[in-house]
Amino acid sequence: MKNKKTEVKSNDLFPVFLKLQNFHTLLVGAGNVGLEKLTALVNNTPKARIKVVATAVSSEFQSLADQHPHVVIVKRPFIEGDLDGMTFVVLATDDHQLHQYIYELAKERGILLNVADTPDLCDVYLGSIVKKGNLKVGISTNGKSPTLAKRLKEVLNECLPEEIEEILDNLHAIRESLKGDFTYKVRKLNELTAGLVENKVVNHDGEASQIK
Missing domain, CATH: 3.30.160 (Double Stranded RNA Binding Domain)
Structure with missing residues (x-):
């Protein structure tokens, strides 16, 4: 009997990069998981406007928040009004019932959520x-x-490479100096960057060769 071929599911997530500083983010929880989430948020968007609601705040969390004036901590339990004006909510407590409750409230308001260690409740993964x-x-x-x-x-x-920023600066300068329509600019930039995507392959003799 032939083995059935395993069906491979595709990743149908749509990747985006948000200007998080243009939104209001609510983070519920300020323990170890909350610290991990806050670190991810401020490392990528240092000026992100984040309201933190938590009954207890770890010293490490407080120390990180103190370095970012746009992070405001409110030490109390979550209330429904915390969702007012929010665009994005991150839940990082160990209270799964609380997460479910906030999830249902946020869904009614059309707010995007990330819920720690609960993929089924997530609209967004960090x-x-x-x-x-x-x-x-x-x-x-x-x-x-x-x-x-x-x-x-x-x-x-x-x-x-560590020089990637220099490469980006040079390509940006070239892009700004190019004349012509969009198609021409794309073609010229493709020509200039072709060498960046060279790959090593192994031929039948076991020797490495270069392809583009």
């Missing part, structure tokens, strides 16, 4: 991010394995 200067690469495993995403982040961080 994936692993590789950042070097103005280059930013997001990695998603569709919520299946954040650990693998972190390992891939480490690999990409090692592979990307």
Whole structure:
């Protein structure tokens, strides 16, 4: 009997990069998980406007928040009014009933959510991010394995050259100086960057060769 071929599901998430400073974010929870979420938010958008609601705040969380004047901490339990004016909500407590309650309230208001360790309640995943200067690469495993995403982040961080920011600056300057229509600019920039995507392959003799 032939083995049935395993169906591979695709990752149907739509990747976007948000100007988070243009929105209002609510973070519920200020313990270890809350610290992880806050770190991700402010490392990527230092001027993100974040309201934190928590009954207890760890010293590490407080220390990080103190470095960002746009982060405001309210020490009390969550109330429905905390959702007023919010665009994005991140839930990072160990109270799953509270998460479900806030989820239902947020859905009624059309607010996007990220819920720690609960993919089914998430509208948005906070994936692993590789950042070097103005280059930013997001990695998603569709919520299946954040650990693998972190390992891939480490690999990409090692592979990307430290000079990438200089390359970006030079390409930006060239782009600004190019004359002609959009098609012409794309063609010229493709020609200039072709060398950046060279790959090593192994031929039948076991020798490495270069392809473009």
